[in-house]
Amino acid sequence: MQLINYLNECFYTKHTLLQLSHISANKLAYLQQQKVMPTASYRLTIQTSCQSFLADHSEESVQEYYAKGYVKWLGVVEALIEPADIYQYFNKNYRLTIQQLKQQGFVCHDEKLHAxxxxxxxQEWQHFLNGTYGLCTASGLVQDIARKEFAITSINELIAENETHPDLVRLEKAVNLLDSASALFAPHERINSSRNRLVDQIRKKYQLTSPQIT
Known part of the structure; x- marks a missing residue:
């Protein structure tokens, strides 16, 4: 039940996504075929078995779960229409987010975020369309995707530079950024998640403080 509770709290079912976005299931499938809308991040297969005096019965159903931010994304898709324009929106906002992080003092030297x-x-666009970022980011949207990737890369660089005595000010800032951009992850995923490895464990190892929630 923990998994179902997590999915129902943190994601929209396909039915709810369609209702809130005012589109049909056929339109959603079409947008996915056009490679402008992500597929589901989770697919829950539910098997039901019933026994009674008159007859036994079993059936199977599949429930799809989508990031809540995809309601906003579908609004972007509906407004821009053309696949090339939709990709350019993703590209532009990814770059803009990286630039804003640099202006805020975050540092990352990996060439994948430069040259x-x-x-x-x-590559990030393909992961987005596959539903990967709907699963592992807070919103599933491009801004959180860029923030998460920048933070992960920065943390790994800082540890690689000096695992024993990294720059704790920069490290704490990058860890807090990753924390804010990342999803909680489903209960069965948490032990192997980037959140556990690069947020929880790094904070514990280097005695970093968590930001105060107000």
Whole structure:
């Protein structure tokens, strides 16, 4: 039940997504075929078995779960219409988010976020369409995708530079950024998640403080 509770609290079912977005199931499938809308992040297969005096019965159903931010994304898709324009929206906002992080003092030297950013964003777009980022980011939207990738790369760089005595000010800032951009993850995923590895364990190892929630 923990998994079902998590999914129902943190995601929209396909039915709810369609209702809130005012589109049909056929339109959603079409947008996914056009490679402008992510597929579901979770698919829950429910098997029901019933025994009675008159007859036994069993059936199977599949429930799809989508990131809540996809209601906003579908609004973008409906407004822009053309696949090329939709990708450019993703590309532009990814770059803008990276630029804003740099202006805020975050540091990352990996060439994938500099000279090789064109190739990197193309790969990120595919992960987005596969539903990966609907699962592992807070919103499933491009801003959180860029923030998460920047934070992970920055944390790994800082640890690689000096695992024993990394720059704790920069490290704490990057960990807090990753914390804010990341999903909680489903109960069965948490032990192997980037949140556990790069937020929980890093805070514990280097005695970093968590931001105060007000």
């Amino acid at each position: 090789n950013i064109d190739e990197h964003i193309t």
